[in-house]
Amino acid sequence: MPRLKRQFERLSHLFLPLSVLVFLLIINLIKGADYFKITMINGVFYGNIPNILFGASELVILSIGMTLVTAAARGQDISIGESGAISSAIFVQYVLAAGEVTIWTILAGFLISCVAGLVIGAFNGTLVSFFNVQPMVATLILFLGGRSIAFIIDGKVSPILANPISNQIGTVIPGVPIQTPIILTAVFLVLVAVVLKTTNLRLYVEAVGINPSAARLNGINPKKVIFLTFLLMGICSAVAGFIAVNKAGRHDSVNLLKFIMMDAILAVALGGNSLAGGKFSITGSIIGAYTIEVLNRTLLRLEVNPEAIKAFKAVFIIILMILASPVVRVFARKLLDKTKAIVTSYSVRQTGGLNKAVVSITDSSAKKEE
Amino acid sequence: MGSLNRCKPKTRLSNSTLLFLIAGIIFLLMYGIALISFPVSFRQFQTFFDFFNLNAALFIVTLGMCIVMIGGGIDISVGAVCGLVTMACALLLQSGTGNIWGALLLALGIGLAFGLMHGYLIAYLEIQPFIITLAGMFLAQGLLTTLHKEPLNVTKPAFVALRRFTIEIPWLGTVNRLGVFIPCEIKPSVIVVVVLVLLYAVLMKWSRFGRNLYAVGGNRQSARMLGINVKKTIFLSYVLCGLTAGISGFVFLLTTGAGNIGNGALYEIKAIAANVMGGIMLNGGVGNLLGAPIGTLTLLTINELIRAAGVQSNLQAIVSGLLLYLFIVLQSIIMSLRDKRKFRLALPPWLKPHQPPEGKEAGNQ
Numbered sequence: 001m002p003r004l005k006r007q008f009e010r011l012s013h014l015f016l017p018l019s020v021l022v023f024l025l026i027i028n029l030i031k032g033a034d035y036f037k038i039t040m041i042n043g044v045f046y047g048n049i050p051n052i053l054f055g056a057s058e059l060v061i062l063s064i065g066m067t068l069v070t071a072a073a074r075g076q077d078i079s080i081g082e083s084g085a086i087s088s089a090i091f092v093q094y095v096l097a098a099g100e101v102t103i104w105t106i107l108a109g110f111l112i113s114c115v116a117g118l119v120i121g122a123f124n125g126t127l128v129s130f131f132n133v134q135p136m137v138a139t140l141i142l143f144l145g146g147r148s149i150a151f152i153i154d155g156k157v158s159p160i161l162a163n164p165i166s167n168q169i170g171t172v173i174p175g176v177p178i179q180t181p182i183i184l185t186a187v188f189l190v191l192v193a194v195v196l197k198t199t200n201l202r203l204y205v206e207a208v209g210i211n212p213s214a215a216r217l218n219g220i221n222p223k224k225v226i227f228l229t230f231l232l233m234g235i236c237s238a239v240a241g242f243i244a245v246n247k248a249g250r251h252d253s254v255n256l257l258k259f260i261m262m263d264a265i266l267a268v269a270l271g272g273n274s275l276a277g278g279k280f281s282i283t284g285s286i287i288g289a290y291t292i293e294v295l296n297r298t299l300l301r302l303e304v305n306p307e308a309i310k311a312f313k314a315v316f317i318i319i320l321m322i323l324a325s326p327v328v329r330v331f332a333r334k335l336l337d338k339t340k341a342i343v344t345s346y347s348v349r350q351t352g353g354l355n356k357a358v359v360s361i362t363d364s365s366a367k368k369e370e
Numbered sequence: 371m372g373s374l375n376r377c378k379p380k381t382r383l384s385n386s387t388l389l390f391l392i393a394g395i396i397f398l399l400m401y402g403i404a405l406i407s408f409p410v411s412f413r414q415f416q417t418f419f420d421f422f423n424l425n426a427a428l429f430i431v432t433l434g435m436c437i438v439m440i441g442g443g444i445d446i447s448v449g450a451v452c453g454l455v456t457m458a459c460a461l462l463l464q465s466g467t468g469n470i471w472g473a474l475l476l477a478l479g480i481g482l483a484f485g486l487m488h489g490y491l492i493a494y495l496e497i498q499p500f501i502i503t504l505a506g507m508f509l510a511q512g513l514l515t516t517l518h519k520e521p522l523n524v525t526k527p528a529f530v531a532l533r534r535f536t537i538e539i540p541w542l543g544t545v546n547r548l549g550v551f552i553p554c555e556i557k558p559s560v561i562v563v564v565v566l567v568l569l570y571a572v573l574m575k576w577s578r579f580g581r582n583l584y585a586v587g588g589n590r591q592s593a594r595m596l597g598i599n600v601k602k603t604i605f606l607s608y609v610l611c612g613l614t615a616g617i618s619g620f621v622f623l624l625t626t627g628a629g630n631i632g633n634g635a636l637y638e639i640k641a642i643a644a645n646v647m648g649g650i651m652l653n654g655g656v657g658n659l660l661g662a663p664i665g666t667l668t669l670l671t672i673n674e675l676i677r678a679a680g681v682q683s684n685l686q687a688i689v690s691g692l693l694l695y696l697f698i699v700l701q702s703i704i705m706s707l708r709d710k711r712k713f714r715l716a717l718p719p720w721l722k723p724h725q726p727p728e729g730k731e732a733g734n735q
Contacts, residue, residue, distance in 0.1 A: 075652075076500065127695075131702040134652040136444075138698065140643055145691030148684040156684075262504055275498045307519065311512025317505040318491070325495040 013272035016324050017287040020270070024294045031301060044172045048297070050179060056293035057185040058084075058240040062260060063267035063289040064192055065229075065236030067280050068201075071209040072222075072229040073128050074277030075135030076265050081257035082146025083120040083234060084241030087113040089153040091242060092161060092251040101163040114238045121234020125227040143261075150253035160250040170246035181243050188239060192282065202280075205229060209277035263292050266317065272324070388708065389649025390658035392701060396647065397668045404671055408678045415542045415554045421670045426559035427452060427622035428640060429666050432648075433570050434614030435641040436662035440574070441607040442587040442654025443492065443499040447506035448615040449637030451484050453630075454510040455619025460522045460629030463529050470529055474620055481616015482609065484510065489608035493601045499608075507638070514631060522629040532558065533627050559621045566617070567663055574659045583607055588655030644669045647697055668697075 028035045028048070038047035062080050069077045091113035098105045120142065127138035161167075169180050176183070196202050204225045207215040212222040240260075245251050269275055270291055271284025295316060299309050322328060383391075404412045411417055422429065431448045438445045455477045462468035462476055484506055492499045524530070536555040543553040574580035582603045585593040594600050622633055642652070648665025650657030672693050676686045 127698065131699055132706060133698050133702055137642070137646050137652055140639065140646075141691045141695045141698070143639065144643070144694065145688040148687040151684050152688075265500065266504065269498060269501045275500055305516065307515035308512050310508045311516060314505040314507075314509035314512060317501065317508070318487075321497045321501055321505070322491065322495060325491075325497045327495045 013281055014284055014287065016320075017271050017284055017291055020320060021287060021291045021294060024291065024298050028294075028298055028301060040177070043175070043177055044179065045177050050182065052290065052293050052297060053182045053185070054179050055297070056290050057181040058244050058257065059260065059263055059267060059293065060185055060286050060289040061188055061236050061240045061243070062257075062264045063271075063285040064189075064282055065233035066261075066264040067268050067271070067273060067282055067285040068205060068229040069135065069233050070265075070268050070273060070275055071277055071280035072205045073135045073226045074209060075128070076261070076268075076275065077124060077139045077230070077233055078136055078261045079120075079124065079139040079142035079146055080233065080237045080240075080264060081260045082142050082150070083117060084237040084244065084257045084260075085150040085251075085253055086120060086146055086153065086241075087116040087234075087238040088241030088245040088256065089150040089251055089253060090116045092159050092245060093153060093155075095161065095163070095166070096159055101165055103165060106165050106169070110238075110242055113242055114235055117234035117236075117238030117241075118231055119234070120237070121231040122227070124233075125230030128230060129223040129226040147253055150251075150256075154251055154253050158250050158252045161245065162249070166246050167249065169243075170249060181247060184239075184243055189286070196282065201228075206279050210279070264289070267292055270320070385656045385705070385708075386649070386658045388704070389651070389656065389701065390661045390664070392704060393647060393649040393661050393664045393668070396697060396700075397664050397671070400668055400671045400675065404675050404678075407675070411678060414544050416544065416552075417674075419554050419556050419560070421667060421674075422560040422563060423555075423557045424625060425666070425670055426557070426563050426625060427618040427634070428637060428644070428670075429563045429663055430566055430614055430618035430621055431634075431637050432641045432644045432662045432666045433566055433659070434611035434618070435638070436645050436648070436650050436657065436659055437570065437574070437583070437607050437614075438499075438611045439642075439645055439650050439652055440587050440654060440657050440659075441583045441604055442590070443604065443607065444642075444652065445488065445503045445506075445608065445611045445615075446500065446638040447484060447488070447503040447510055448611065448618070448641060449634040449639075450507040450510035450514070451481060451612065451615040452619040452622055452634030452637055453632070454514045454517075455480050455616050456623045456626075456633045457514050457517050457522065457629035457631075459620060459623050460524050461518055463524045463526045464522060466526075470532060473529075473623075477616045477620035478613060479616070481613045481619070483612070484615065485609035485612020488612060489605040492608055493605035518629065519631065521631075524623065524627055524629070530627070533624055537561075557624070559624050562617065562621055563663075566614070567660070571659045579603065579606060584655055586654075640669065643694060646701075647694070649701070 025035070035048050038045050038049065040046075062084075066077060066080065069075075091109040094109040094112055095101060095105060098109075124135075124139050124142065127133045127141075128135050131138075168174075169184075172179050204215075204220050207218065207220055208222040208225045215222050215225075241257065244257055248256065265275070267288035268285050270288030271281055271286070273280050273284060295313060296309075299312055304312055401412070431452060435445060435448055458480060459473040459477055462473050463470070468476070488499075488502055488506055491497050491502045524533075535558055537558070538553040538555055540553050543551055545551050574583070582593070582598045585596065585598055586600050586603045590600055593603075618637075619634065623629065626633070644665040645657070645662055646652070646665065647668045648657070648661030648663070650661050650665070669690075672690055673686070676689050681689055
């Protein structure tokens with residue numbers, strides 16, 4: 001029983017993001033009952049749910065990296081969209097230079113773009129871990145200059161990826177009923193889960209995030225751990241850039257993954273993670289990322305005035321954060337306890353428990369007298 | 371660094387002052403480089419005043435951000451609030467019913483409303499400042515696009531007169547090729563900037579609120595132990611930042627004369643960069659308020675320098691990013707050197723209690 005309770009407490013932080021997701025889905029169902037309908041067109045599943053999974057794939061991947069960085073470095077990386085743009089620009093250039101495009105070309109290009117992501121992550125990580133710069137300030141540099149670097153790599157045009165394999169990665173592979181970005185995201189999630197299960201990454205990151213000097217005294221090098229999280233963030237952004245550029249079919253250095261860092265940070269916060277570092281929950285962040293995508297699509301589906309979408313989103317976030325805030329939580333718990341007390345006292349009186357209590361008290365006093 | 375410490379062994383330089391000095395030296399260095407490489411344009415006083423004339427709103431936004439950053443928070447809604455205020459004021463002035471005072475009141479009101487919302491949610495409900503101000507940014511952007519989408523030029527005569535109004539400084543100026551003396555001009559918004567800088571500097575230096583804010587930004591727990599009302603202090607800092615953003619919106623309208631969706635875009639990022647250059651740390655508790663205008667001036671000088679050098683437009687962002695990188699690394703190296711020195715001086719008395727203190731002093735000297 002205590003083990004079950006512990007298990008439940010471990011999952012209690014997922015309560016908020018999940019309930020929000022369910023709430024949004026119910027709104028969608030009220031709007032139209034055919035929300036969950038999935039149709040098969042040309043052997044591929046389409047519908048609202050596949051579209052959400054398809055649309056949120058980059059955001060999910062980026063929010064995983066952002067969770068790690070937030071937990072270890074106690075700050076946010078605001079250059080993720082830019083680093084994705086740079087690494088995908090390198091990928092596009094490699095593929096275009098190769099001439100004949102095979103699956104191996106794409107794979108090699110992807111690996112090269114991952115290396116580029118690692119280099120960018122190392123740049124940010126060096127600043128944060130070895131120079132003790134606050135993460136937001138350190139990543140501000142690439143945020144300001146990153147798009148221009150991608151633009152120069154592109155050769156000042158927006159190159160088009162017009163080959164069948166990229167097209168298949170961006171949309172569907174013939175014979176597979178699920179869109180490819182969804183599959184890639186699932187593979188990535190499985191990889192992350194395996195890494196977190198088999199390595200000490202979670203323990204180290206949480207230790208560093210909770211107290212870096214205590215972690216150092218226990219033999220964990222906080223600098224190395226923070227550096228490592230930035231490297232992982234670089235890989236995440238390279239993968240997200242790879243998916244985004246294949247989805248779009250062309251590399252638009254100005255608009256690719258633009259302002260996605262805001263959504264990624266939001267996803268981390270919606271998932272019940274503290275933005276001041278420490279314990280983290282990747283599952284929460286993933287649910288948060290899907291919630292943001294559902295929210296965006298819900299606002300579109302409810303036919304909200306497109307100019308006012310951002311305002312509605314803001315109001316929604318504010319209400320959500322108020323409900324999740326520690327003060328309100330404590331208040332709710334107090335209220336719950338009070339109602340519980342009232343209910344129990346009422347039920348005791350109802351069942352004649354009061355008489356029994358009186359009898360037992362007199363009994364005990366009688367025993368004492370003896 | 372070392373010489374500074376030796377000059378004043380009794381009163382050690384505080385981190386704030388040290389960072390402020392670094393910021394000042396960097397600014398003088400940048401301006402010196404600008405003077406040497408482009409003497410014709412930078413030697414004119416008007417160039418210097420134009421920084422203020424054209425970017426008054428950025429200066430004001432930076433001041434508000436500086437206060438929040440000293441308190442250990444962040445407010446990324448300032449740019450969007452600034453843009454919203456310009457559009458709302460432009461609409462009010464164009465509708466024919468409102469006058470300039472009404473617009474000013476509206477600007478202050480919008481700023482105050484956002485400040486109160488952020489302050490209450492962050493200080494009293496203990497929600498993470500980044501998320502709440504991000505929501506505030508979305509809200510301001512959404513309201514801005516709902517209000518009006520097209521650029522809106524203000525043609526109200528009284529406002530245009532105020533916009534055109536310039537103050538000439540008769541004893542400063544340049545002689546042009548024809549031998550005609552052209553005095554320097556400053557706009558009324560520059561006076562707003564100067565007044566706000568002085569006001570806030572006094573507030574942060576000598577008022578109870580300012581001192582409390584430094585304490586809260588440095589360490590919230592010990593500030594509470596000292597009997598400081600932490601929540602109220604943080605609340606006030608966000609209210610002040612919101613108000614400042616409102617003022618900056620009005621000043622922005624005075625500068626450009628039009629409400630536009632793109633107004634104040636990326637001001638929050640620019641303000642953070644300027645504050646970092648001015649020696650104000652995002653961790654809180656460290657920084658001199660006068661560093662904010664100095665940092666903004668440095669940022670503007672760099673941009674102007676890059677533009678004057680004729681660097682390609684897409685390289686400009688990279689170069690300014692690289693310069694920012696250099697400053698950040700320089701700041702960090704100086705701070706870590708200082709930290710190491712502190713470490714070595716502070717540790718011996720606890721680690722070696724059996725050693726006589728005189729010997730330790732002599733050994734260290």
